[in-house]
Amino acid sequence: MTAPVTGLRQLALLTRNLEKTRRFYVETLGLKEAFEHKGMIFLETPGGDDIINFIATRGRLAPRRGGLDHFGFHVSARRWRSVLARLRRSRVRIRDRRGPSAVYIRDPNGYTVELYRD
Numbered sequence: 001m002t003a004p005v006t007g008l009r010q011l012a013l014l015t016r017n018l019e020k021t022r023r024f025y026v027e028t029l030g031l032k033e034a035f036e037h038k039g040m041i042f043l044e045t046p047g048g049d050d051i052i053n054f055i056a057t058r059g060r061l062a063p064r065r066g067g068l069d070h071f072g073f074h075v076s077a078r079r080w081r082s083v084l085a086r087l088r089r090s091r092v093r094i095r096d097r098r099g100p101s102a103v104y105i106r107d108p109n110g111y112t113v114e115l116y117r118d
Helices: 018-028 077-089
Strands: 010-015 032-037 040-044 051-056 071-074 102-106 112-116
Touching: 018 032, 018 040, 018 051, 077 102
Parallel strands: 010 051, 071 112
Antiparallel strands: 032 040, 040 051, 102 112
């Protein structure tokens, strides 16, 4: 039986600071801006068919309140060291590790982001 869904296309999250969030994901993690929309940013991974959407809010953020533990991005083995170096240059603290192939960081909104390689 073929699954009715074929992949995760979009993740929508709240942010209190669109510009700081955009800089983190574009300049530090290397995502690309997919398109513009007032009060939101839409980002995509290069070569991916996915969208991560941040929506501006003035309300308090509580990432874990809704049950969100973390979300992750795949990093190719050949780019792994350069991504870790980029985190150091950007002064992004690695908060946890899972062996030599995954690190956990926090974005400017308090969301935990996993970066992993296969």
